[in-house]
Amino acid sequence: MTGKEVAAVGVVAFLVGAGAMFAVTVTVAADDGAKVTVQPESATNADMPQTREELITAWTAELKKAGKEKPEGWEMLTTGEIRGRYLSQHYINTPEAEDIDPGMARRD
Template sequence: MAGKRVWAIGVAGFVLGAGAVFAVTSAASDGPGVTVQPESASDVPQTRQGLIAAWSDELKKAGKGKPEGWRELSTQEIRDRYISQVYANAPDAKDIDPGMAGRD
């Protein structure tokens, strides 16, 4: 009789433990999922052709042309030069709001 009681308590403990683990993992997985940044028109192009076109546009805004030997540049180098040119073409604070007094 004592052996059956021990087994019954063990089985009941296992079932309660398994139920508790299931409840905790279910509640934990109901949280917010991974957020993904939406793609927008201002994102950096992902293809070499897209990067070249975007880089050319930025160079035109600055009144420049592509440097000699640009075709030998790797895609990463073109991406770096494009991003650099975007920052170079960005307006200064005084251009955005000329009346704003800034710190020097």
């Protein structure tokens, strides 16, 4: 091979590489805008009572588990206040890890 043939092969290899790189760049750029990610709804939102009536029912059930009753004048509470009291009682009623599995070793 002469020097001109070697140079011609080098130019052709460069052009093929540059063309392939361009094709990959165009393909990747076209795909980036088409994807949409949607986060799944969390289980806590699906389980959370939404209406005032649902909150009162759930709060009453949590109070009953704890052996308590609704306080006097609870009817005057706002929906937000009822939600807060329901969540508070729900977390108070949640069993401790040691109650669920007494033999479980604690890692420190």
